[in-house]
Amino acid sequence: MNALATRFTGLDFVNPFVLASAPPTESKRKILRAFEAGWGGVVTKTIGLHPVENVAGPKTIFQRTSDVAPYVSRNKRPDTVSHSSWNWELISDQPLDLWLPDLEEIKTTYPDRMLIASIMAGAGGEEEMENWRKLARAVVNVGCDAIELNMSCPHMDRKDMGAHIANDEDIIRSILKAVKSAVDVPIWVKLTPATSTLVDAAGAAYEAGAASISLCNTFPSLPLMDPETMKFEVEVDGLVTSGGLGGLAILPQALQRVSDINKAYPDGAVSGIGGIRGFREAFNFIVHGAGNLQVCTAAMEEKGSGGVGVKLIQELTDDLKDYMERKGFSSIEDFRGIARDRIVEHSQVRRKSDEYNGGYKISA
Numbered sequence: 001m002n003a004l005a006t007r008f009t010g011l012d013f014v015n016p017f018v019l020a021s022a023p024p025t026e027s028k029r030k031i032l033r034a035f036e037a038g039w040g041g042v043v044t045k046t047i048g049l050h051p052v053e054n055v056a057g058p059k060t061i062f063q064r065t066s067d068v069a070p071y072v073s074r075n076k077r078p079d080t081v082s083h084s085s086w087n088w089e090l091i092s093d094q095p096l097d098l099w100l101p102d103l104e105e106i107k108t109t110y111p112d113r114m115l116i117a118s119i120m121a122g123a124g125g126e127e128e129m130e131n132w133r134k135l136a137r138a139v140v141n142v143g144c145d146a147i148e149l150n151m152s153c154p155h156m157d158r159k160d161m162g163a164h165i166a167n168d169e170d171i172i173r174s175i176l177k178a179v180k181s182a183v184d185v186p187i188w189v190k191l192t193p194a195t196s197t198l199v200d201a202a203g204a205a206y207e208a209g210a211a212s213i214s215l216c217n218t219f220p221s222l223p224l225m226d227p228e229t230m231k232f233e234v235e236v237d238g239l240v241t242s243g244g245l246g247g248l249a250i251l252p253q254a255l256q257r258v259s260d261i262n263k264a265y266p267d268g269a270v271s272g273i274g275g276i277r278g279f280r281e282a283f284n285f286i287v288h289g290a291g292n293l294q295v296c297t298a299a300m301e302e303k304g305s306g307g308v309g310v311k312l313i314q315e316l317t318d319d320l321k322d323y324m325e326r327k328g329f330s331s332i333e334d335f336r337g338i339a340r341d342r343i344v345e346h347s348q349v350r351r352k353s354d355e356y357n358g359g360y361k362i363s364a
Contacts, residue, residue: 024298037308045120054089055217117146118143132149163217166192220244249275266289275297278298288340
């Protein structure tokens with residue numbers, strides 16, 4: 001019996017670890033290598049129908065820090081550790097008609113691995129709804145097991161796409177209605193974490209038929225400026241725009257978002273993303289309710305793996321299996337969500353004095 005086998009949104013994963021929609025899943029070659037290495041699933045780099053052209057410069061940087069002069073910088077220097085990734089990369093520039101035969105070959109080669117297609121279209125009326133339906137039908141017809149709707153990219157050039165639309169509950173419902181009318185597979189919805197209405201947006205998605213919420217995509221952010229050169233550490237012609245911060249730096253915030261959704265909708269599935277580098281980070285997503293774990297930055301940073309985390313997936317599965325054996329757990333469901341009831345309102349945490357009244361002024 002495979003103790004790491006996980007059933008999530010009705011799909012059987014050989015293990016709960018999935019490569020997230022990003023450069024590690026941008027091509028057939030990388031996805032096949034990822035499955036060969038042992039990943040339980042992949043979410044493809046987001047596929048769309050509109051023309052895509054990235055900026056004329058680096059698309060992704062990795063930022064590091066140290067305990068000596070501990071500043072965060074992409075500049076390579078000795079004795080540093082990973083802090084975060086930052087990118088302003090758009091969705092896949094490979095057109096749909098090239099993706100389809102690749103997806104079919106991937107699924108045929110690894111029928112026991114879960115292939116989730118990330119798709120994106122706009123929100124500007126019926127034509128865009130039909131684009132969502134067209135993308136959904138196409139990827140499912142070649143064997144994809146599920147679809148992830150990208151409503152979370154923090155730096156799309158079109159204002160009717162990505163994180164720009166993730167606060168609009170009516171748009172979320174309309175896109176889900178369109179996609180669900182076209183296909184009969186689990187639909188995951190990847191929402192932006194950068195909103196005060198995330199719980200409401202997730203509720204709208206669940207209500208409209210989402211099988212899972214995927215959290216967290218990268219957080220909107222800016223790269224640092226070098227005080228000596230007065231240049232941003234990544235820029236084009238001296239200019240920069242909002243990009244996405246990922247990696248270890250976003251882990252506590254990602255856990256907060258996953259916890260918020262799990263507390264509000266304890267029966268709703270969540271695919272956890274944001275800062276997983278090893279077992280401890282993965283464990284924390286599970287105890288806050290995630291039943292599936294997506295990884296990006298750590299896989300990209302692994303040297304010699306082609307950016308797909310060949311050693312990382314072995315470490316993740318070995319460490320999770322060892323932990324479960326030591327604790328006597330038969331599956332991750334045995335400890336998923338156990339932190340939920342211990343996350344409380346600030347006023348519920350015991351104070352030094354029993355007389356403390358919560359900060360309210362007592363009337364004379």
